[in-house]
Each structure stands twice: as C-alpha cells, then as structure tokens.
Amino acid sequence: MRYLPLTEADRRAMLAAIGAKDVDELFHDVPPSARLAGPLDLPRHQGEMEVERAFARMAGNTLSAGSAPFFIGAGVYRHHIPAAVDQLLLRGEFLTAYTPYQPEVSQGTLQALFEFQSQVAMITGMDVANASMYDGATACAEAAAMACRVTRRNRVVLSGSLHPHYVETTETALRYTEMVAEALSPDAIAMEDLIGRVDEATACVIVQNPGFFGGVRDLRPLAAACHEVGALLVVMVAEPTSLGLFESPGAMGADIVVAEGQSLGMGMNFGGPGLGLFATRDKYVRQMPGRLAGQTVDVDGRRGWVLTLSTREQHIRREKATSNICTNSGLCALAFSMHLTMLGGSGLARLAELNHANAVRLERKLAAVKGIRMLSQSYYNEFAVHLGDDAKAAEVVDRLADRGILAGVPASRFWPSWPELAPVLILAATETNTEDDMDRLVAGLKEVL
Amino acid sequence: MSDMRFTKDHEWIKVAGDVGTVGISDYAQHALGDVVFVEVPEKGRAVAKGAEAAVVESVKAASEVYSPVSGTVTAGNQAIVDQPGLVNESPEDAGWFYTLTIADPSELASLMDRAAYDAYLKTLE
Amino acid sequence: MAESSTISGNRGLQVEEKLIFELDNPGALAVDLPEPGPIDLDRMGGVARRASTGLPDLSEPQVVRHYTRLSQKNYGIDTGFYPLGSCTMKHNPRLAEKMARLPGLADLHPLQPQKTVQGALEVIDTLAGWLKDLTGMPAVAMSPAAGAHGEWCGLMAIRAAHEDKGEGNRRRILVPESAHGTNPASAAMCGFTVDPIPAKANGRVDLDALKAKLGPDIAGLMLTNPNTCGLFESEIIEIAAAVHGAGGYFYCDGANFNAIVGRVRVADLGIDAMHINLHKTFATPHGGGGPGAGPTVLSAALARFAPVPYVAHGPGGLELVEGGRGGAKPFGRVKGFHGQFGVFIRALAYIMSMGADGLRQASSDAVLNANYLQASLGDVLTASFDGPCMHEALFDDRFLKDSGVTTLDFAKALIDEGYHPMTMYFPLVVHGALLMEPTESESKDTLDQFIAVVRGLAARAKAGGADEFKAAPRLTPRRRLDETLAARTPVLRWKAAVG
Structure with missing residues (x-):
C-alpha cells in the first residue's frame, strides 16, 4: 500500500523492540466485545488508475459550468482564476503545513495571513480583519453573536436582503442561546424598512450589499440610525469583487463587515469549502472571533509574525471563548490573497467594471424576451427578473438545463411555499460570460417561455 | 504592609478607612507571565464579594479578578490599561487595579493576612 | 550572527x-483583462466607489x-517529520489533489439543477456510506466545516433531542479536564454548562466520579476516545451505559479516530455522536490551518435531528434534501450549501485508495509507530502513563527537572535539528506535556533518526546545556519571536506611511 512505509520486516523489528507479540496486543484496552477481528466487508485498496477511473465516471455524470452557458450566482460566483494561483497553492510547504502555532517554522503562512488581513481590511474599508472563518454563512452568525457581546443586547435583525442560507445558519446558531434573531421576509425589490426595526434593544442589523436579489444600497442612513440607538451595523458582502466598484461598507459606516470570499482564488467546488471574511473596528478587536496574525520582532530584532491575541480563543478561554472555531480556512485565505495580489488595485477595479458591464449587457439582451420584467433597480453582476405571472422559474431553469444552459437560480429553490416568488429568477453575469453565452440564454428563454 | 489582605484567588486589598485598593499578588503576576492586557471596572460600578470585577491577560492565559469584598468602584487604574507591564513590575503597588468604597467591613475578616497567605502559597507548591 | x-x-x-x-x-x-463594455451608472445605486482600495x-x-x-x-509534512500530537499530520496524497481538480467536480455550482450534478451527489453519498460503515452508525451529517463545528453540530442534535422529549432543562454536560478547548466552547454555544470530571491516576475517566455527577439535569458527556493522553478509555462501555441510564447522550470527540479506524466501530462503544476530522484521519491537507471538514455520525436516537441538507436516494436518482422530510426534525442549517465538497473528494480518494484493509493497516501502523517511540524513548524521557499507548505517546517534563531546560526550550531545539516540534503543554493534566503522534506515514528509518536526535538532546539537557536550549532555534528564518510585544501593541495589518 503506497502510503504506508512500514514493511513486514520493520513491523516485526518494532514489535520486538516494544516487547509485544503482535499489534493486537497494543489494543488490549479495547473492550473485547468491540474489537473487530479483521477488515470490514468493504472494498479493498486500489491503485491510482482504478481510483481515477471511478472519479472520472462520477465527474462525467455532471454538467460542469465551463461546458455550458452559465448564469448562476446566489452566493457562489464563477470567476477566472489566474493559473499561477493554483500552481502556487500546490507548494507543499503551504499545502501540508499545520496551523502556524510555531512561528519560527511558519513565517510563510504567518506573513501571508498578515497580508490577507491587510487586504481584507483595505477592500472592506475597516480597521482590522481576522485570519478567516469557515464561510460567509458562519461568519454572519459569528457577527451576530459578536454584536450581542459588544452591545450587551440580544436582539438581532436580519434583513430580507440576506442570502437565505446566512439567515438559516444565523438562526440555527442563536437557537439555544439568549440571543434572538428576527428575520425579515425576502426582499426582492429592496423596499424593506430596516430603519423602522431598530431601537434601543437592538444589538445589530445585518444587511447584505449587494443584496441576495442583486440590489445595491446606500447604507449611510441605516448606519446613522443604528448608531443613534447604540446598535451596530453588520454588512455582509457575498460577492467581494463588487468592492472594486462600489463604496466600501466601512466608508458607509459599518461596524462589522463579513463576507464570503469564494469569488477570489477559489473555484466553485459545488459550494465548499468557502472562505469567511471578518473585519471590524479597532475598538472591537477583543470581541472578535477567530485567529489573528500580528507583527512583532524576533530576538535578533528582525521583523516577523506570530498568532496573537489568542486569549479570545477556545484553546485558552474554553467555555468563555469568543467562538469555538479552531481550524479555519487557511489555504482558501491564501488563495484569496494570491488572487487579489495578482489583480492589484487597478486589476480589482477593472474586474469589477467588467462584471458590472456584462450584467448591463445581459439586462439589455433580456429586454428582447417578451414577458420578462426587471425587479432589481440597481445591481452589480447579478439581478432578479420576473418571468411573467404564470411562469414557474424552476421549470424554466429545468428545461433550459435540458438544452445545456445553466440559467440562474429560481427563488423557489429557497422559498418553495411562496407563490409570489415562483416566477422570480436570479441571474448572474461575470467576466467569464461571453456574448455568445448570453445569446444562447436569450434564445433558450424565448423557446421555453 | 500589614493592612494588606489576600484571597485564595490571589487578589489583595489594602484598606484605608472605608476605601479599599485591589490588585493581584506577586505570586499571581508571576504565574501569569508577561501581562499584555487588563480591563478595569468603571467608576460607580457595584461589585460583589467574589464576583468578576476585572480581567487580566498574558500571552497564554486569561484570568478574572474577583473582588475581595463588596462595594462601589471609585476608580480604575488607567496606568495599567495603558501599560500592562506595570502589573508585573509592581504588582502590589503601582500595578493596582481599582479602588472601591467598602460596603461591609466585616467581609474583610474572611481574608488572609500576609503570613496566612504565605502559608497558603506553600500548600500550592 | x-x-x-x-x-x-x-x-x-x-x-x-x-x-x-x-x-x-x-x-x-x-x-x-479585456476592455469592459459600457457600465450603467443608473444601476449603481448611487454608491460608486470614490477612494481607491490602495x-x-x-x-x-x-x-x-x-x-x-x-x-x-514554512515547514510542512512534505518537508519532514511532524510529530504533532492530537493533530494527525499524515501524508497528503497527491492523487487526491488531482481528483479534486477534475472540472466535472470542481467546476460545479451548488445550486445547479440536481439532475446536472448527480456525479457530485454520488461523491457525497459514497463518502457518507464509508463513514457510516467505518463507525457502524446509521446516519451522518456531512455539512460541518471542521472538528469544532462538528462538535457543535453533535451537541445541537443532543439539545434538540432533549427539547423534543420535553426535557430541555437538561443543560449540564460533563467534560473531562483533559479535553480540547473546543469541547467546552462548543458546549457553551448550545446553552450547556460545562461540568468537569476528573481522571484517575492511570489517565482514564474516573467512572465512579462520573456516576456521582449524573442526575436529572444531565444533557450528556463529551469524551475524546482514544483520549487526549493517547489512551483508550477501557471502561467506555460502562461509561456509555451510565450516561444513557441517566437520560443523557454520549458525544465522542473524534479527533483521535486515526488510532482505531477499521479496528473498532464507535457504534459498538455506545456513542451517540462523533465528528470525524477528514483533515486528520482521512489525509486531506491542513493547508496551514484549514479548510477542514467535520462530518458528524449520529446514532438512531439522534439521526432525525441532523441538520439540512443531506443526500437521499429518490426515484429519479440522488436528491439533496433541504427541508425536513418524513419524521425528520432537523435542528437547522450549520453553514452555506452542502458541506466541504472539495475536502470530501480528497478524503474519498484516500479512502478508496486505502480500502478496508489499508485503513485497518494504517491505524495498526499508527499505533505501532507511537508505541515504538514510547518504548525507544522511555528510558531517557519520562512517560506519563504505564503500558501501551494508542496512536500518540505522552511524556512530561520530569526528565528535565533541575536542568533549567523547559518543554518549550526542548521543542525549539528540535527545530534546529530539522523537526517540527511535538505538541507541548497539552493535555493540561500532566506537567510540561510533550505529546508525540508519529502517524502511519513515517518509516522506521525516520523514527530511528528522530529517536537518536531526541536521545541526544535529552543527554545534552541533562549535561547542563540550558543556555544552548534557551537560544534555540538559531537556524530558522526567524528566531524566537516576541509574543508579548505582539499582544501589548497589536499590529494586525499593514498601513501606508502617512505623508
């Protein structure tokens, strides 16, 4: 077996050194009734060729995004990743390293995390960012809990602009705590009144920008309303490339910014792993969950990096920790940082412009399809359309998939029991979409509608 | 220094009239190592005997400071907030945490004097 | 210098x-990047970015x-031996990386119509099948993103089960003093209070002390097995029976599953829930701190409280179930989408490569390697407990007594010798702990070299070389770093110089 270096001769020699007759003897603490006598009745070991064949068969039983006109977003976005990113990620010193608890042998990971934290703080317009959370949904839940710690209040308002998975994950996280989540109805046309929901008992409002249905909002009035009553504004960014084109949440008054970082550096991978971004103001840093890399010097006075402010974390604070998180999304954070480094300031702005321009182009082409009505008044690279009162977006998507077109997400996938959302389709366009993709989508829609 | 009284959690209190000054013992600062962060109570806060009144952290440990007696905080020591190393350098003097007006002087009776505390430390070795 | x-x-x-x-x-x-087409300022909500990102x-x-x-x-497993106890730093097969990059799996969106992702659902379902078979458990929640997330998931299922029976007042959870810090932190997030239980002199849970703590308010027990001292809890079946007898559930922290895969099924021990760190036991890369994956197996009593989504077999093929169905009462959703799919592919590639026979051999070799270290170092270091260990060997710092060298100094000296340090000062139940987990990935030759180095360092420490140890490491890109400075004056990001 290719991953096991011990030979039978080695095993015999080692058992002799230990003074054991066989390996079974080393398991003598296991209650006899629970000992398995031999391997389970399951498939035996296989060579690379056999395993590759099995995976090739499964991979062949899908319609991959690159082989179809593709317009799906809703929290996971398909972007072009520069070839160097994946090549560099495969370096074993990054890939096969542990969490950098031993800084002398982990300066590579630590410096990269420091750069990552800096980049996240810069694009979100915040003071400080952590070294990552699992994904956007869990980062959102952690932000709710942190806002309650900071304000010593327990009421969390969840905007209808939030991705339904973020809402469900946050509700689940708060379920058996003193904290209470108040989720507003899905807000397809960005008309909800959030300011009216904020009062002296509110710990925070969590709003997504651009929203789940695409809308982009000026959050300054909401920030002012929150701050007036001592509540925090938490802004969720599901599509971080949008920050190249739009005002940062920090500039609009956010106290905590959380985001899903998958857009940069990582493929879609059927939705996992993701990358939770988490940024806040300096004054709240000790209430922040997750690891932090910080700058310091070594005994020779040379600049270096360590994990710091660890007393917030579970391995020291145990049940009083800010979160139970340990393993986070280290390699995903590295991928995000590499991609952002390759883009640079001008590249991120250009990429964001390209995304928005492609969405504008898609909107204009869709105008040629009878019965389609635009719901989003503003958007970045994603918007919601109404396909007509009798149309069922799920059926439309299904029939287009039969024609080899992956045409967005029907709102009914998340809200199956809301008839008014049945005709709503959410479409995303990124820099990867060609004019031909859009023409095929429009032609397909004309056929099936 | 005979007016100093100690708790089993290694806080001390120095009493002058009805005002007490609270800090952590030399043993406590030594056990923690380099103190990097402290949080002291704000003026006016009511603290109960044995309840959390302040926080002290080193790189690898975090600990609550429990009030040796009940009372109302009259001041937190901003100097140790700005310069946490003072707790290590001068734990039983400049590194004090807060002062309070003592609500019930009889609570002092349950605390150890220096000799009793030293004897108690010996049992921990 | x-x-x-x-x-x-x-x-x-x-x-x-x-x-x-x-x-x-x-x-x-x-x-x-290509030249963008026209943008539409009217569609930008009046919030176009003004300042550059910098x-x-x-x-x-x-x-x-x-x-x-x-x-x-950086040091990685690819670089050398990584005897980091409780972390299972084993070889990461490159076949797994190759499989995870197949466009038919990697270039899939989680919200594509289900008929276009049957192969991906098959990956999840096949891996779930292996995890159930290897543990003997009837159900597995696949979505938790890492070990701590899986702990929380299992405890949420326990809380939901109590609530369902009208016993939501069961809030006290027993956790050994030697537990990972994530255990009490996860329990607190479910509204449980943590009640520590002591260990016996032999490093195992004190069954009598545990029984004395049981009562009508007990929610359950969290126990790592093999435990954090690297020992199998020999009375585990009696422990499970006692917890069940008191109306509680038994959560097992599966961080040390690598010791027993293919040799023991946790269902046969009376366990109700256990997370599995795919990034430990099933060889997916740690990546400098993640991503991990923490699928959580559940007993029949807890299965119907599993979170959404999960994959089920339907008439038209595999289906992703996003809401409660049948008698299911999911406690909620733990993250976005369907779990750490990219990690699933890698774990499944490893499992299929190893097979039932290889997985059993791997745990046998992991235990053999750890016992070989323990036996070969026992006369110069001080083993904390007598008798064979499981997959990790625990030593304490008695062998350094009066040498002036601490566990930390000893570990830092190992760095100069080309090794990643072992886990230090954990578990907390022994003084100055040195916890070594070699895993099955190491050859006898590697272990012999390591043993020779550790013996040499121990001799040096005892011979009065404290100053040398205090100065280690000398040969790394950076030497010991000032953690006090980092914490007292946090510099957590780069900032442009002003002016």
Whole structure:
C-alpha cells in the first residue's frame, strides 16, 4: 500500500523492540466485545488508475459550468482564476503545513495571513480583519453573536436582503442561546424598512450589499440610525469583487463587515469549502472571533509574525471563548490573497467594471424576451427578473438545463411555499460570460417561455 | 504592609478607612507571565464579594479578578490599561487595579493576612 | 550572527521577503483583462466607489517569486517529520489533489439543477456510506466545516433531542479536564454548562466520579476516545451505559479516530455522536490551518435531528434534501450549501485508495509507530502513563527537572535539528506535556533518526546545556519571536506611511 512505509520486516523489528507479540496486543484496552477481528466487508485498496477511473465516471455524470452557458450566482460566483494561483497553492510547504502555532517554522503562512488581513481590511474599508472563518454563512452568525457581546443586547435583525442560507445558519446558531434573531421576509425589490426595526434593544442589523436579489444600497442612513440607538451595523458582502466598484461598507459606516470570499482564488467546488471574511473596528478587536496574525520582532530584532491575541480563543478561554472555531480556512485565505495580489488595485477595479458591464449587457439582451420584467433597480453582476405571472422559474431553469444552459437560480429553490416568488429568477453575469453565452440564454428563454 | 489582605484567588486589598485598593499578588503576576492586557471596572460600578470585577491577560492565559469584598468602584487604574507591564513590575503597588468604597467591613475578616497567605502559597507548591 | 552576515540580509537559500505592499509597482499588471463594455451608472445605486482600495500593483513574476519565497519559510509534512500530537499530520496524497481538480467536480455550482450534478451527489453519498460503515452508525451529517463545528453540530442534535422529549432543562454536560478547548466552547454555544470530571491516576475517566455527577439535569458527556493522553478509555462501555441510564447522550470527540479506524466501530462503544476530522484521519491537507471538514455520525436516537441538507436516494436518482422530510426534525442549517465538497473528494480518494484493509493497516501502523517511540524513548524521557499507548505517546517534563531546560526550550531545539516540534503543554493534566503522534506515514528509518536526535538532546539537557536550549532555534528564518510585544501593541495589518 503506497502510503504506508512500514514493511513486514520493520513491523516485526518494532514489535520486538516494544516487547509485544503482535499489534493486537497494543489494543488490549479495547473492550473485547468491540474489537473487530479483521477488515470490514468493504472494498479493498486500489491503485491510482482504478481510483481515477471511478472519479472520472462520477465527474462525467455532471454538467460542469465551463461546458455550458452559465448564469448562476446566489452566493457562489464563477470567476477566472489566474493559473499561477493554483500552481502556487500546490507548494507543499503551504499545502501540508499545520496551523502556524510555531512561528519560527511558519513565517510563510504567518506573513501571508498578515497580508490577507491587510487586504481584507483595505477592500472592506475597516480597521482590522481576522485570519478567516469557515464561510460567509458562519461568519454572519459569528457577527451576530459578536454584536450581542459588544452591545450587551440580544436582539438581532436580519434583513430580507440576506442570502437565505446566512439567515438559516444565523438562526440555527442563536437557537439555544439568549440571543434572538428576527428575520425579515425576502426582499426582492429592496423596499424593506430596516430603519423602522431598530431601537434601543437592538444589538445589530445585518444587511447584505449587494443584496441576495442583486440590489445595491446606500447604507449611510441605516448606519446613522443604528448608531443613534447604540446598535451596530453588520454588512455582509457575498460577492467581494463588487468592492472594486462600489463604496466600501466601512466608508458607509459599518461596524462589522463579513463576507464570503469564494469569488477570489477559489473555484466553485459545488459550494465548499468557502472562505469567511471578518473585519471590524479597532475598538472591537477583543470581541472578535477567530485567529489573528500580528507583527512583532524576533530576538535578533528582525521583523516577523506570530498568532496573537489568542486569549479570545477556545484553546485558552474554553467555555468563555469568543467562538469555538479552531481550524479555519487557511489555504482558501491564501488563495484569496494570491488572487487579489495578482489583480492589484487597478486589476480589482477593472474586474469589477467588467462584471458590472456584462450584467448591463445581459439586462439589455433580456429586454428582447417578451414577458420578462426587471425587479432589481440597481445591481452589480447579478439581478432578479420576473418571468411573467404564470411562469414557474424552476421549470424554466429545468428545461433550459435540458438544452445545456445553466440559467440562474429560481427563488423557489429557497422559498418553495411562496407563490409570489415562483416566477422570480436570479441571474448572474461575470467576466467569464461571453456574448455568445448570453445569446444562447436569450434564445433558450424565448423557446421555453 | 500589614493592612494588606489576600484571597485564595490571589487578589489583595489594602484598606484605608472605608476605601479599599485591589490588585493581584506577586505570586499571581508571576504565574501569569508577561501581562499584555487588563480591563478595569468603571467608576460607580457595584461589585460583589467574589464576583468578576476585572480581567487580566498574558500571552497564554486569561484570568478574572474577583473582588475581595463588596462595594462601589471609585476608580480604575488607567496606568495599567495603558501599560500592562506595570502589573508585573509592581504588582502590589503601582500595578493596582481599582479602588472601591467598602460596603461591609466585616467581609474583610474572611481574608488572609500576609503570613496566612504565605502559608497558603506553600500548600500550592 | 557575525560570521553569517551578508550585505543583503539573505542567507543562501533563505531570502528575505518584503510585504506585498512594500513591493508595490504602480502600473504593473499580473492579470490582463479585456476592455469592459459600457457600465450603467443608473444601476449603481448611487454608491460608486470614490477612494481607491490602495492595493499594490505587481506583475506575475513578482507575485510568483513572492509566494515561492514565503513558502520556503514554512515547514510542512512534505518537508519532514511532524510529530504533532492530537493533530494527525499524515501524508497528503497527491492523487487526491488531482481528483479534486477534475472540472466535472470542481467546476460545479451548488445550486445547479440536481439532475446536472448527480456525479457530485454520488461523491457525497459514497463518502457518507464509508463513514457510516467505518463507525457502524446509521446516519451522518456531512455539512460541518471542521472538528469544532462538528462538535457543535453533535451537541445541537443532543439539545434538540432533549427539547423534543420535553426535557430541555437538561443543560449540564460533563467534560473531562483533559479535553480540547473546543469541547467546552462548543458546549457553551448550545446553552450547556460545562461540568468537569476528573481522571484517575492511570489517565482514564474516573467512572465512579462520573456516576456521582449524573442526575436529572444531565444533557450528556463529551469524551475524546482514544483520549487526549493517547489512551483508550477501557471502561467506555460502562461509561456509555451510565450516561444513557441517566437520560443523557454520549458525544465522542473524534479527533483521535486515526488510532482505531477499521479496528473498532464507535457504534459498538455506545456513542451517540462523533465528528470525524477528514483533515486528520482521512489525509486531506491542513493547508496551514484549514479548510477542514467535520462530518458528524449520529446514532438512531439522534439521526432525525441532523441538520439540512443531506443526500437521499429518490426515484429519479440522488436528491439533496433541504427541508425536513418524513419524521425528520432537523435542528437547522450549520453553514452555506452542502458541506466541504472539495475536502470530501480528497478524503474519498484516500479512502478508496486505502480500502478496508489499508485503513485497518494504517491505524495498526499508527499505533505501532507511537508505541515504538514510547518504548525507544522511555528510558531517557519520562512517560506519563504505564503500558501501551494508542496512536500518540505522552511524556512530561520530569526528565528535565533541575536542568533549567523547559518543554518549550526542548521543542525549539528540535527545530534546529530539522523537526517540527511535538505538541507541548497539552493535555493540561500532566506537567510540561510533550505529546508525540508519529502517524502511519513515517518509516522506521525516520523514527530511528528522530529517536537518536531526541536521545541526544535529552543527554545534552541533562549535561547542563540550558543556555544552548534557551537560544534555540538559531537556524530558522526567524528566531524566537516576541509574543508579548505582539499582544501589548497589536499590529494586525499593514498601513501606508502617512505623508
């Protein structure tokens, strides 16, 4: 077996050194009734060729995004990743390293995390960012809990602009705590009144920008309303490339910014792993969950990096920790940082412009399809359309998939029991979409509608 | 220094009239190592005997400071907030945490004097 | 330092590397993007960005060199032996990386119509099948993102089960003092209070003390098995029976599952829930701190409270179930989408490569390697407990008594010898702990070299070489770093110089 270096001769020699007759003897603490006598009745070991064949068969039983006109977003976005990113990620010193608890042998990971934290703080317009959370949904839940710690209040308002998975994950996280989540109805046309929901008992409002249905909002009035009553504004960014084109949440008054970082550096991978971004103001840093890399010097006075402010974390604070998180999304954070480094300031702005321009182009082409009505008044690279009162977006998507077109997400996938959302389709366009993709989508829609 | 009284959690209190000054013992600062962060109570806060009144952290440990007696905080020591190393350098003097007006002087009776505390430390070795 | 000082500060292959912000080369590009078409200011909600992000501009060669140099300041399993107890740093097969990059699996969106992703659902379902078979448990929640997330998931299922029976007042959970810090932290997030239970002198749970703590308010027990001292809890079946008898559930922290895969099924021990760290037991890369995956197996009593989504077999093929169905009462959703799919592919590639026979051999070899270390070092270090260990060997610092060398110094000296340190000062139940987990990935030759080095260092420490140990490591890109400075004056990001 290719991953096991011990030979039978080695095993015999080692058992002799230990003074054991066989390996079974080393398991003598296991209650006899629970000992398995031999391997389970399951498939035996296989060579690379056999395993590759099995995976090739499964991979062949899908319609991959690159082989179809593709317009799906809703929290996971398909972007072009520069070839160097994946090549560099495969370096074993990054890939096969542990969490950098031993800084002398982990300066590579630590410096990269420091750069990552800096980049996240810069694009979100915040003071400080952590070294990552699992994904956007869990980062959102952690932000709710942190806002309650900071304000010593327990009421969390969840905007209808939030991705339904973020809402469900946050509700689940708060379920058996003193904290209470108040989720507003899905807000397809960005008309909800959030300011009216904020009062002296509110710990925070969590709003997504651009929203789940695409809308982009000026959050300054909401920030002012929150701050007036001592509540925090938490802004969720599901599509971080949008920050190249739009005002940062920090500039609009956010106290905590959380985001899903998958857009940069990582493929879609059927939705996992993701990358939770988490940024806040300096004054709240000790209430922040997750690891932090910080700058310091070594005994020779040379600049270096360590994990710091660890007393917030579970391995020291145990049940009083800010979160139970340990393993986070280290390699995903590295991928995000590499991609952002390759883009640079001008590249991120250009990429964001390209995304928005492609969405504008898609909107204009869709105008040629009878019965389609635009719901989003503003958007970045994603918007919601109404396909007509009798149309069922799920059926439309299904029939287009039969024609080899992956045409967005029907709102009914998340809200199956809301008839008014049945005709709503959410479409995303990124820099990867060609004019031909859009023409095929429009032609397909004309056929099936 | 005979007016100093100690708790089993290694806080001390120095009493002058009805005002007490609270800090952590030399043993406590030594056990923690380099103190990097402290949080002291704000003026006016009511603290109960044995309840959390302040926080002290080193790189690898975090600990609550429990009030040796009940009372109302009259001041937190901003100097140790700005310069946490003072707790290590001068734990039983400049590194004090807060002062309070003592609500019930009889609570002092349950605390150890220096000799009793030293004897108690010996049992921990 | 004098003899090795250079003009550049570089030392041969150890090249100093600035921050990306200090490499800024305004106007440089590492990505050529096409000219955008027209944008629509009316569609931008009045919030177009005004200030620039301030991110630096670099070209591709600069970026590639930057990260290559950073990587060279890291230690990985690919570099050498990583005896990090409780972390299971085993070899990460490259076949798994190759499979995870197949476009038919990697280039899939989680919200595609289900008929277009049947192969991906099959990956999840096949892996779930293996995890159930290897543990003997009837159900598995696949979505938790890491070990701690899986702990929380299992405890949420326990809380939901109590609530369902009208016993939501069961809030006290027993956790041994030697537990990972994530255990009490996860329990607190479910509204449980943590009640510590002591260990016996032999490093196992004190069954009588545990029984004395049981009562009508007990929610359950969290126990790592093999435990954090590297020992199998020999009375585990009696422990499970006692907890069940009191109306509680038994959560097992599966961090140390690598010791028993294919030799023991946790269902046969009376366990109700256990997370499995795919990034430990099933060889997916740690990646410098993640991503992990923490699928959580559940007993029949807890299965119907499993979170959404899960994969089920339907008439038209595999289906992703996003809401409660049948008698299911999911406690909620733990993250976005369907779990750490990219990690699932890698774990499944490893499991299929190893097979039932290989997995059993791996746990046998992991235990053999740890016992070989323990036996070969027992006369110079001080083992904390008598008798064979499981997959990790625990020593304490008695062998350093009066030498002036601490566990930390000893570990740092190992770095100069080319090894990653073992886990130090954990578990807390022994003084100055040194916890070594060799895993099955190491050859006898590697272990023999390591043993020789540790024996040599122990002899040096006892011979009065404390100053040398205090100065270690000397040969790394950076020597010991000032953690006090980092915490007292936190510098957590780069900032442009003002003016």
